Amino acid sequence: MALFTFSGGVHPDDGKEYAKHAPITEYLPKGDVVLPVGQHIGAPAKPIVSKGDHVLAGQKVAEAGGFVSANIFSSVSGTVKAVEPRITPAGTKVNAIVIENDGEFKEVEYHAKPYDSMSKEEVLGAIKEAGIVGLGGAGFPTHVKLAPKDPDAIEYIIVNGAECEPYITGDYRMMMEMPEKVIEGLNIVLDLFPKAKGIIGIEDNKKDAIAKMEALVKGDARISVASLKTKYPQGAERSLIYATTGRSINSSMLPADAGCIVDNVATIAAIKDAVKDGKPLFSRVVTVTGDAVANPGNFLVRTGTNVNELIEAAGGFKKQPEKVISGGPMMGMAMFTTDVPAVKTFSCLLAMTKDEVSANQPSNCIRCGRCVSVCPQKLMPMKLSVLADHNEIDEFEKLHGAECVECGSCSYICPAKRNLAQSMKTGRKQVLANRRKK
Known part of the structure; x- marks a missing residue:
């Protein structure tokens, strides 16, 4: 049977064996839930609740702040403690609705038209x-x-x-x-x-x-x-x-x-x-995995749940991880703290006993061309990364740097261990910012 595919790409160890056979288990948060108003691309949502308000699970607590925006719903029943900046899994501070969880998980009545x-x-x-x-x-x-x-x-x-x-x-x-x-x-x-x-x-x-x-x-x-x-x-x-x-x-x-x-x-x-x-989005499946996790698994998680609770639900760390990532190893983001809420876009907590990336010191490009051979967009990462590092954004754009999909295949395959994807990502952001200004 012919398989569908594309040009380029790499074959990293998929690591699926850690959690592949673990059935989805519902996890109900024990502590407060934190709901950042920016859990999506576009304008942040606007809070419609205030400190002291009592809310139910499934109740709207923030409404879309524009056409490209999204409503946010409480995932627990309880009392609004604060509306204040909190750190997200991406490491940024975003205004968030903090709800004191009463542990009862009372939900609103959902209504759907036939x-x-x-x-x-x-x-x-x-x-x-x-x-x-x-x-x-x-x-x-x-x-x-x-x-x-x-x-x-x-x-x-x-x-x-x-x-x-x-x-x-x-x-x-x-x-x-x-x-x-x-x-x-x-x-x-x-x-x-x-x-x-x-x-x-x-x-x-x-x-x-x-x-x-x-x-x-x-x-x-x-x-x-x-x-x-x-x-x-x-x-x-x-x-x-x-x-x-x-x-x-x-x-x-x-x-x-x-x-x-x-x-x-x-x-x-x-x-x-x-x-x-008629049920709104306030939960998603999250994989907690990696060789540092005691019992890797897949959990149905309510948005706003503290990630430390998920680590505990997976048996904690059997060995202190050197690196913890929000998402996967190719496109995920390293985390400096796990005291953050699981948001709508939080798909995975990956904890590894060894930080193999930081252990590799980049050396000079040896012009082997491997990054070119694996790029799904047929770009020249070794050339584009240098242009981005030197802030030569016009030339970066001329060589189609904006076509980068930030997949990280180039960094993965590079024998010189150069931070190609990181540089490409920085250059691409600058190009897109310049386009918006124009």
């Missing part, structure tokens, strides 16, 4: 109201993504089940444990775009998930399953679009420009909860 009587506008309204954002890590508000300029031009709804980032297994567990919910969510999105077909892309290191999904869509003319070659970054939006449709996009384009919409497995499942059940 789906077969809902208009497209009402479906989009339910998704917007639920505060759903991309749960693969980007955090782009889903209602915006599902409202392209020309809905009739959308030909493919692609569900990203690749989960190519090493160690993370939350999406895999969702496909294994609640595949029907994923299919139901995909059908809701397909109903918004009658001309579109659904494609569920899954890497072939998850053969059991592929088989499960194929069985569920057998005979369905609208939905197919694409077996993807296990290769990083297969799950990157541009790589996935090319692998499944043969279409290409660049930094100045949206997937919709190529007739595609891409959503992560967890996002699609959240759409089903919002539209069919």
Whole structure:
């Protein structure tokens, strides 16, 4: 059977064995929950509660601050203690709503209109109201993504089940444990775009998930399953679009420009909860893993839960880690503290006994060209990184540096251990900032 793939890429140890077989376990927070108002791309949400207010789980506590923004809901019942700046997993300080958890987890009553009587506008309204954002890590508000300029031009709804980032297994567990919910969510999105077909892309290191999904869509003319070659970054939006449709996009384009919409497995499942059940987004699956973790696992976590509680739920550290990462080892961010809340985009806590990156001292480029051979965008990272380091941003842009997808494949393969991805990321940010100014 031919596997779908893309040009370039690398093959890091996937590390899935740590948590792959651990069923999703619901974890209820013990302490206060902290809800940053910026858990998404776009304008921060605006708090609509004040200190002393009593709230229920599922109650809106902050409303979208603009078109590209998202509502935020309490994940527990309790009392608002403060609205004040708190540190996020990304290491930034963001205004946050702090709720004293009463431990009772009383929820609001959810109301959903019968789906077969809902208009497209009402479906989009339910998704917007639920505060759903991309749960693969980007955090782009889903209602915006599902409202392209020309809905009739959308030909493919692609569900990203690749989960190519090493160690993370939350999406895999969702496909294994609640595949029907994923299919139901995909059908809701397909109903918004009658001309579109659904494609569920899954890497072939998850053969059991592929088989499960194929069985569920057998005979369905609208939905197919694409077996993807296990290769990083297969799950990157541009790589996935090319692998499944043969279409290409660049930094100045949206997937919709190529007739595609891409959503992560967890996002699609959240759409089903919002539209069919009227339930807003205030929980997600988080993988706690790594060789420093005593009992790696996958947890259904309520937003705002302190990450230290999740570490404790996974048995704590069997050995003090040298590095702790929010996300995976390729695109995640090193954390200087774990005293932070699990937000909508927090997919994984990775704790490693050895910090292999810091142990490697970069040396001069040996011009081997390996970074070029693995770049999924066919760029020249060794050249672009130097331009970025010397702040030669105009030249960086001329050599298409903005096309970098920040996957880290170049740094991974570099025998000189140069910080290519970090430099490329810095240069790309500068290019995009300059474009916004213009």
